[in-house]
Amino acid sequence: MNKPANMNKLTAWTSSIFAFLVSISLFLSCTAENRNSAELIPVTVGITSFIGEAASFVAEEKGFFKENGLDVTLQINNAGSESVRQLISGTIDIAHVAETPAIFSTMDEKHISADRKDELQIVANMILANRIQKVIGRYDSGIEHPQDIRGKRVALAADTQLEYLLDSFLLEHQIGMEEIDTVHMNVHDQVAAFKNGEIDVAVVWEPHATNLLYYPEELAVELPTRLTYSTMWLVVVLDRYSEENPEVVSAYLRSLLKAQKYIRENPQWAVQLMSERTGVHLEVVTKAMRQIDYELSLSERTLSLLKEQKNWMIYNGYTASSDRSVIELINFRFMEEVYPEGITLIR
Amino acid sequence: MSIKARLNIIVFLSVVTIAGLYLYIVKITLDIDQELAQVEKIERFEKDVFQLGLVTEYYLTDQDERYETAWISLMNSVEELSGQIEVFKQHHIVAESIPSIHEAFNLILEINNEPELYPDAELRAELLQRASIRIRADVRQLIASSGKIFDEHLENIRILQVDQRLDFLYVLIPAILALILLAYFMQKKIITSLYKLREGARLFAMGRLDQRIELKQDDELGELAGQFNDMAAELDTLIEREKLLNQKLEKQAEELKLSNEELENFASVASHDLKEPLRMIRNFMELLEKKYADQLDETANRYIRFAVDGSRRMTSLINDLLEFSRIGRVYNEFEYVDLNQLLEEVIQLYEPLIEENGTRVKVDAMPKVKAVPISLKLVFQNLIGNAIKYQDDESNPEIEIGLKSLDTHWQFWVKDNGIGIEEEYRDQVFQIFKRLHGPDEYPGTGMGLATCKKIVEQHNGTIWVESKKGEGSTFYFTISKNLNS
Numbered sequence: 053m054n055k056p057a058n059m060n061k062l063t064a065w066t067s068s069i070f071a072f073l074v075s076i077s078l079f080l081s082c083t084a085e086n087r088n089s090a091e092l093i094p095v096t097v098g099i100t101s102f103i104g105e106a107a108s109f110v111a112e113e114k115g116f117f118k119e120n121g122l123d124v125t126l127q128i129n130n131a132g133s134e135s136v137r138q139l140i141s142g143t144i145d146i147a148h149v150a151e152t153p154a155i156f157s158t159m160d161e162k163h164i165s166a167d168r169k170d171e172l173q174i175v176a177n178m179i180l181a182n183r184i185q186k187v188i189g190r191y192d193s194g195i196e197h198p199q200d201i202r203g204k205r206v207a208l209a210a211d212t213q214l215e216y217l218l219d220s221f222l223l224e225h226q227i228g229m230e231e232i233d234t235v236h237m238n239v240h241d242q243v244a245a246f247k248n249g250e251i252d253v254a255v256v257w258e259p260h261a262t263n264l265l266y267y268p269e270e271l272a273v274e275l276p277t278r279l280t281y282s283t284m285w286l287v288v289v290l291d292r293y294s295e296e297n298p299e300v301v302s303a304y305l306r307s308l309l310k311a312q313k314y315i316r317e318n319p320q321w322a323v324q325l326m327s328e329r330t331g332v333h334l335e336v337v338t339k340a341m342r343q344i345d346y347e348l349s350l351s352e353r354t355l356s357l358l359k360e361q362k363n364w365m366i367y368n369g370y371t372a373s374s375d376r377s378v379i380e381l382i383n384f385r386f387m388e389e390v391y392p393e394g395i396t397l398i399r
Numbered sequence: 400m401s402i403k404a405r406l407n408i409i410v411f412l413s414v415v416t417i418a419g420l421y422l423y424i425v426k427i428t429l430d431i432d433q434e435l436a437q438v439e440k441i442e443r444f445e446k447d448v449f450q451l452g453l454v455t456e457y458y459l460t461d462q463d464e465r466y467e468t469a470w471i472s473l474m475n476s477v478e479e480l481s482g483q484i485e486v487f488k489q490h491h492i493v494a495e496s497i498p499s500i501h502e503a504f505n506l507i508l509e510i511n512n513e514p515e516l517y518p519d520a521e522l523r524a525e526l527l528q529r530a531s532i533r534i535r536a537d538v539r540q541l542i543a544s545s546g547k548i549f550d551e552h553l554e555n556i557r558i559l560q561v562d563q564r565l566d567f568l569y570v571l572i573p574a575i576l577a578l579i580l581l582a583y584f585m586q587k588k589i590i591t592s593l594y595k596l597r598e599g600a601r602l603f604a605m606g607r608l609d610q611r612i613e614l615k616q617d618d619e620l621g622e623l624a625g626q627f628n629d630m631a632a633e634l635d636t637l638i639e640r641e642k643l644l645n646q647k648l649e650k651q652a653e654e655l656k657l658s659n660e661e662l663e664n665f666a667s668v669a670s671h672d673l674k675e676p677l678r679m680i681r682n683f684m685e686l687l688e689k690k691y692a693d694q695l696d697e698t699a700n701r702y703i704r705f706a707v708d709g710s711r712r713m714t715s716l717i718n719d720l721l722e723f724s725r726i727g728r729v730y731n732e733f734e735y736v737d738l739n740q741l742l743e744e745v746i747q748l749y750e751p752l753i754e755e756n757g758t759r760v761k762v763d764a765m766p767k768v769k770a771v772p773i774s775l776k777l778v779f780q781n782l783i784g785n786a787i788k789y790q791d792d793e794s795n796p797e798i799e800i801g802l803k804s805l806d807t808h809w810q811f812w813v814k815d816n817g818i819g820i821e822e823e824y825r826d827q828v829f830q831i832f833k834r835l836h837g838p839d840e841y842p843g844t845g846m847g848l849a850t851c852k853k854i855v856e857q858h859n860g861t862i863w864v865e866s867k868k869g870e871g872s873t874f875y876f877t878i879s880k881n882l883n884s
Contacts, residue, residue: 180492180540182499220529223522224506278502279529280495282536345492352539360532367525393550396543 092123093300098135098144101128101330102239103259103340104179104285105148106322109329111311119310120303130238132285133211139172139290145297146304147288148178151354152213154288155361158381159371173294173383176287176305176394177354178312180345184283185217186261187275193252198225198275204252207237207245213283214239214255216364220279221255246272257283258340259332267333282357294383305348305390312346349394350387355379401618405585409578416574423570427563431556437484438552444480445545447473452538455504459531462511474501486548493544496537503533592620599627608635660728673717681710712844719846722777723831726850727857730774733882738765741772742800745779752787758796765802768809769882774854779813781847782874786815788841789872808860808877816871825864851876858882 095117099105108126111117117124129135132149136157139147157172189195193204198221208218222229232253237245239256246254246264253275254264264272287305294301315322323341327334358378365371379399387395451473458466478497487493507530510517517523592614599612608631614624688703695703742762746753753760760783768775783798790796799814820828820835827833831849848862851874855862858878866872 180490180544182492182495182537223526223529226517226519226522278506279526279533280499280502282496282499282540343491343495345490349543351543353536353543356532356536356539360529360536363528363532393547396546 092118092121093297093303094123094125095146095300095304096125096127096144097304098127098129098138098147100131100135100148102257103326103330103337103344104181104184104257104283106315106326106341106344107178107308107311107346108148109325110314110322111307113325114311114314116307116310116314117304120307122300122303122307124304124307130240131209131212136172136288139288145289145293145300149286149288150213151284151286151357151361152216153211154286154381155358155365155378156211156370158376159362159365171291172288172381173291174286174288174350174354174381175294175301175383175386176308176348176391177350178285178287178308178346178348179283180347180349180353181283181343182280184258184261184340184343185214185256185281186258186265187218187221187253187255187277188246188261188264188272189253189275190246190249190271191273192249192271195252195275196273198277199227201253201275202227202231204232205235205250206232206253206255207235207242207251208255209238209242210236212239213281213361214257216361217277217281218255219364219368220281221275221277224277224279258343259330259336262336262339263332266339267336282353284354284357286354294386298385301386302389305386309348309391312348315346347394348387348391349396350382350384351394351396352398354382355397402585402589402620405618409582409585412581413578416578420571420574423566424563427559427566431559431563434552434556434559437486438549438556440480440484441486441545441549441552444477444484445542445549447477447480448538448541448545451477451500452535452542455531455534455538459507459527467508470504474504484548486552490544490548492540493548496541496544500534500537500541503530503537506530507534588616589620592616592624596620596624596627599624603627603631603634608632608638664724671721674714677710677713677717681707681714684710712842716844716846719844719850723846723850723853726774726777726853730771731857733769733771735767736770736772736775737767738775738802741765741776742779745776745783748780749783749787756787756790756796758787758798760798760800762800763802766804766809768878769880770858770878771854774857775878778851778854778876781851782813782876785847785874786813786817786872788843789815789817791818805877807881808879810875810877812873812875814871814873819868819870819872820864820866821868822866825866828864829862 097108099108112124112126127135127138127144129138131153132147133153133156135144135147136149136153138144140157154172154174187198187201189201189204195201195204206218208215219229221227222232235245235251237251239260242251242254242256243260243263245251254260254272256264261274265274287308289301319341323334323338326332326341327337330337332340355378358381362378379397382397384395384397384399451470454466454470454473457463458470474497478501481487481493481497507527510523510527510530514523517526595612595614599610602610611628611631612624614621684703684707688700688707692700692703739762742765746760746762752758779800783800786798787796794816797816799812801812801814803810803812824835828835829848829852832845833849834843834845852862855876855878859882860877860879862874862876864872864874
């Protein structure tokens with residue numbers, strides 16, 4: 053008699069546990085669904101379509117933004133300076149820029165709109181690279197050496213770090229700005245203009261530099277400089293945004309960090325993706341990406357380069373302001389939270 | 400799979416496990432050593448880069464040639480170390496910062512050493528500033544990167560050391576446990592099999608040959624069990640066959656015994672019953688001779704003598720036959736016999752003949768032995784009688800009676816210097832009614848030695864003769880020291 057009674061009790065317990073587990077599963081699946089659909093925070097990020105943006109494209113492609121609760125829209129611009137303007141105007145939430153537009157926006161009054169209430173802040177640097185910006189001349193324009201660019205049509209994307217690069221290049225080779233014919237043109241347009249002979253000299257970053265140098269070969273020559281320029285690709289936000297949405301900024305950096313790890317572990321896949329996203333030949337992207345370390349950082353180098361930019365602006369008379377220290381532009385809070393190992397800057 | 404193969408597998412697995420672990424430990428140790436060597440180089444690199452930055456600043460301040468020399472030396476060291484640090488190949492910024500620093504410093508040197516190339520002082524100052532910033536930025540980057548890489552390598556070493564310990568836990572312990580389990584199960588299987596074999600052997604030893612060892616396994620023990628079973632089956636068959644044979648023999652022995660008994664009874668009855676009519680014939684023949692001898696011619700008297708003599712010999716024959724039949728049937732009580740006394744009685748029996756022939760008899764000291772007294776007396780009586788009887792007329796008979804104690808038997812002999820026996824007759828002399836001489840030459844019934852043989856066999860002994868024609872004979876016989884009724 054006891055045995056059936058025990059069995060009934062056991063069956064009842066089993067049924068209860070099963071029902072409980074089913075309920076929990078349904079609840080969890082419902083909440084997960086809600087979070088996926090309703091809790092994703094919309095974020096618009098201004099980016100430039102070049103290989104320094106690999107982490108952004110990978111994070112979007114692999115869903116790392118969504119994993120961190122963000123619904124990221126990538127706003128593709130021609131240069132970081134454009135993204136800075138959109139950031140200041142409130143069109144986007146986060147901008148990816150080089151140090152030149154960042155410093156321009158902060159120090160050079162002509163770039164700051166009168167009604168701007170917020171200061172721009174740097175939360176992280178995304179890449180470490182040297183020599184990914186180059187001055188390239190056409191052989192058939194009679195250019196083989198730096199000195200040969202005198203009187204030639206030199207294309208320049210204004211308000212970008214390329215402006216600093218060209219300035220240093222001219223300074224090193226003692227060529228006055230007035231000795232060249234400057235043609236203002238964004239980097240993307242420079243490629244076509246260089247290949248069809250509209251310009252004699254292109255000042256570009258990768259992967260366009262490789263594209264011009266090797267496709268086709270013997271068309272172009274890289275003009276040497278001993279003042280190699282280091283490239284940064286900064287994540288910048290406005291003060292107010294970081295104060296109001298700290299979790300978004302942290303989540304955004306976490307997404308990039310994961311994407312960078314993925315790139316290091318899957319370089320071929322990343323190259324393929326970047327080739328598709330930038331429309332640049334696979335071999336070009338492969339060569340170009342080999343020159344870049346994808347790693348979040350805030351280092352002394354970052355500070356040095358920012359200082360260099362500031363000095364350059366003062367030297368060229370772009371700004372008289374030197375009151376504000378460049379270190380004040382950097383907000384360490386998010387890197388400290390997300391990737392403290394990347395901070396090597398002495399504070 | 401055979402036990403040998405299994406043992407080989409265990410040994411092989413043990414060797415492979417130990418070798419694998421040893422190689423793994425060696426590899427981890429080498430990896431750690433390699434990491435340590437890299438860490439050492441990274442540390443030196445970081446230090447040299449730091450000094451390079453310092454020397455750059457000193458040079459920018461003083462433009463002293465010492466600093467220029469030191470800078471070049473440090474840069475050579477930095478470049479050399481950079482080439483030796485494997486991980487730098489994956490850090491483009493490190494690989495590219497070094498030539499960047501070098502080029503910027505060359506520009507500084509060129510500006511300072513050949514100012515005529517840069518006549519504009521303001522431009523020269525700006526260029527120097529940008530070049531120095533360039534170097535500072537790269538130096539700082541190198542210090543930051545190498546410091547981070549240094550930390551990563553230390554972490555790698557820590558992980559390797561932890562891995563090494565964990566691998567010992569995760570690999571060595573399970574491997575050893577697996578080997579122990581394997582050895583345990585194998586040992587268990589072998590022990591179980593051995594127990595079965597032992598139990599099977601025990602049953603076989605107890606005579607349970609119908610039992611079989613149930614050990615169906617494809618190894619040496621299985622094979623051994625099969626051989627045990629085959630052996631048991633073979634033994635079983637042999638024993639059954641032997642049983643049948645024994646039964647047959649027992650039956651035959653029983654039949655033979657009955658037949659012998661019947662024959663002995665017949666001989667006893669026949670000889671006993673024959674004696675009376677024979678005695679009557681002889682008496683009447685003797686009476687006939689006595690009363691009518693003078694009335695009968697010589698031929699008739701001679702015939703009567705033949706008849707009397709024949710009946711006399713017939714009587715002796717019947718008496719001997721009667722004695723023969725009594726051996727083992729009537730004479731069957733074993734008791735201790737003083738052989739000295741027994742032999743004295745026998746010699747006394749032959750005293751008249753001994754004196755007549757001048758026979759010399761030598762008797763060794765004899766023990767007391769267990770035997771049927773009358774039977775043993777008959778043996779000595781027959782052998783001594785033969786020794787006295789079978790002599791030629793010319794020599795003086797000499798008889799020697801001896802004894803030897805063997806392990807289980809007493810051995811006796813009766814030696815004479817008589818006529819001897821030809822070799823071809825030595826065995827025949829023990830047959831019943833076998834005579835080598837005619838009654839006229841040496842009287843007798845031919846029963847004596849047959850009677851001896853029967854008595855000796857009754858005493859679990861043997862009898863034989865050693866002799867040479869004309870040189871006498873020695874009759875040997877043995878009796879068991881352990882006789883029971």
